[in-house]
Amino acid sequence: MRILIAGAGIAGLAAALALARKGHSVQVIEQAAALEEVGAGLQLGPNAMRVLDALGIGEKVAAAGQSPAAITLRDGRSAREILKVPLGEAAKRRWGAAYVTLHRADLVAILAEALERAQPGALHLGVTLTDIDNRADGVAIATASGETLAAELLIGADGIRSVVREVLFGPDTPRFTGHVAWRALVRIDPADPAAPPPGVGAWLGARRHAVTYRIRPDLVNLVAVTEQSDWRDEGWNLPGDADRLRADFAGWKVLAPLLARVETPLRWALFDRKPMRAWHDNRALLIGDACHPMLPFLAQGAAMGIEDGYALAELLPLEGEIEPALARFFALRQPRTARIQAMARSNGVDFHEGNPLATLAMRLPLGRAASARPDAVMARWDWLYGGGPIGIRSGILA
Numbered sequence: 001m002r003i004l005i006a007g008a009g010i011a012g013l014a015a016a017l018a019l020a021r022k023g024h025s026v027q028v029i030e031q032a033a034a035l036e037e038v039g040a041g042l043q044l045g046p047n048a049m050r051v052l053d054a055l056g057i058g059e060k061v062a063a064a065g066q067s068p069a070a071i072t073l074r075d076g077r078s079a080r081e082i083l084k085v086p087l088g089e090a091a092k093r094r095w096g097a098a099y100v101t102l103h104r105a106d107l108v109a110i111l112a113e114a115l116e117r118a119q120p121g122a123l124h125l126g127v128t129l130t131d132i133d134n135r136a137d138g139v140a141i142a143t144a145s146g147e148t149l150a151a152e153l154l155i156g157a158d159g160i161r162s163v164v165r166e167v168l169f170g171p172d173t174p175r176f177t178g179h180v181a182w183r184a185l186v187r188i189d190p191a192d193p194a195a196p197p198p199g200v201g202a203w204l205g206a207r208r209h210a211v212t213y214r215i216r217p218d219l220v221n222l223v224a225v226t227e228q229s230d231w232r233d234e235g236w237n238l239p240g241d242a243d244r245l246r247a248d249f250a251g252w253k254v255l256a257p258l259l260a261r262v263e264t265p266l267r268w269a270l271f272d273r274k275p276m277r278a279w280h281d282n283r284a285l286l287i288g289d290a291c292h293p294m295l296p297f298l299a300q301g302a303a304m305g306i307e308d309g310y311a312l313a314e315l316l317p318l319e320g321e322i323e324p325a326l327a328r329f330f331a332l333r334q335p336r337t338a339r340i341q342a343m344a345r346s347n348g349v350d351f352h353e354g355n356p357l358a359t360l361a362m363r364l365p366l367g368r369a370a371s372a373r374p375d376a377v378m379a380r381w382d383w384l385y386g387g388g389p390i391g392i393r394s395g396i397l398a
């Protein structure tokens with residue numbers, strides 16, 4: 001099938017690779033002139049890593065990143081441990097793949113290289129989709145340079161501000177959550193005792209939290225979230241004031257040396273969107289953030305885009321009727337992504353002690369269970385890290 005993909009983000013590239021490996025002819029158009037990924041880290045749960053394994057690039061991705069031994073939730077001020085979810089070898093044993101943290105640029109480069117091997121010349125940079133002529137028997141798009149490109153299927157993988165979504169379903173109505181996030185990559189000396197502990201750290205406090213993890217031995221990814229209403233820009237790359245960041249987290253002693261090294265943090269406002277009721281119309285389909293953008297509090301946005309790409313390639317026939325496959329794709333993928341969207345939203349509340357009951361439930365029984373029976377803690381995440389798209393075996397091996 002001739003397939004056009006708008007957007008060479010993680011979802012678009014993963015879909016292109018999975019579809020090309022199945023024998024489809026894919027063309028990916030990307031508005032950016034180069035794949036210069038924003039400097040940021042990414043966590044890939046075992047659910048995403050099992051898909052990347054099946055696409056033949058799991059080892060490369062794991063080698064480019066770090067494999068944290070645990071996710072540890074701590075009180076931000078006292079650094080007291082609240083809960084630990086074992087990862088490392090325990091994650092591989094239980095969920096069949098590693099948990100990996102890495103630089104987004106490394107993942108994008110590995111996906112693009114693999115696509116080039118699977119179908120040389122499939123990626124077209126500097127091409128912007130501007131309009132769509134979507135019919136029952138085919139689809140054509142207009143580009144900013146005045147070209148028309150035709151295909152049997154258009155996949156809109158064009159991210160949170162998707163043009164494809166807007167043409168198909170009209171403008172969306174995001175809700176400002178009141179959360180503003182800071183992010184920074186911070187160079188550290190791994191031997192420095194003041195460096196933040198290795199592994200994924202979630203540091204929780206009143207109306208704020210921070211997440212730290214290493215993406216290279218000497219590079220820490222920091223995301224820090226506060227509640228405030230004076231910043232409503234959703235752009236990912238707007239510079240913020242490092243002193244304001246330090247003031248927001250004053251008294252968080254373990255993080256202070258890391259915060260002291262931040263030069264220009266980036267800042268963005270977090271908006272929430274409800275699950276959509278449809279992802280396709282005629283010969284155009286949405287995947288990734290274009291149809292299920294999520295708050296970053298479960299670190300699963302990119303993972304869901306990767307799962308989407310694989311699931312679609314499993315379902316789409318090489319020729320013949322397309323619509324039943326698109327309907328099945330929605331029926332299989334929407335409930336899982338909607339559950340993750342909802343959980344990411346509720347984590348945003350629980351992490352900030354906004355809901356005392358939820359906080360208590362999270363801190364007391366779980367904390368005790370964690371030290372006594374790590375398996376019980378891991379079992380809570382089977383549906384997420386052990387689940388995945390059609391075609392991928394379940395990762396629950398324990």
Ligand SMILES: Cc1cc2nc3c(=O)[nH]c(=O)nc-3n(C[C@H](O)[C@H](O)[C@H](O)COP(=O)(O)OP(=O)(O)OC[C@H]3O[C@@H](n4cnc5c(N)ncnc54)[C@H](O)[C@@H]3O)c2cc1C
Nearest residue numbers: 007009010011031043129158159288289299300301302303
């Ligand atoms: C700070 C931060 C931390 C995160 N951490 C994690 C994490 O740890 N783990 C995780 O799984 N997820 C994480 N996420 C979420 C994850 O980054 C996103 O869910 C994921 O990048 C979405 O991928 P995508 O391909 O759907 O969209 P995007 O990455 O937004 O890609 C869309 C692409 O489409 C292109 N495009 C847009 N419009 C057009 C057009 N008209 N024509 C042509 N091209 C177009 C864009 O240039 C872009 O390259 C995080 C997000 C943020 C902001």
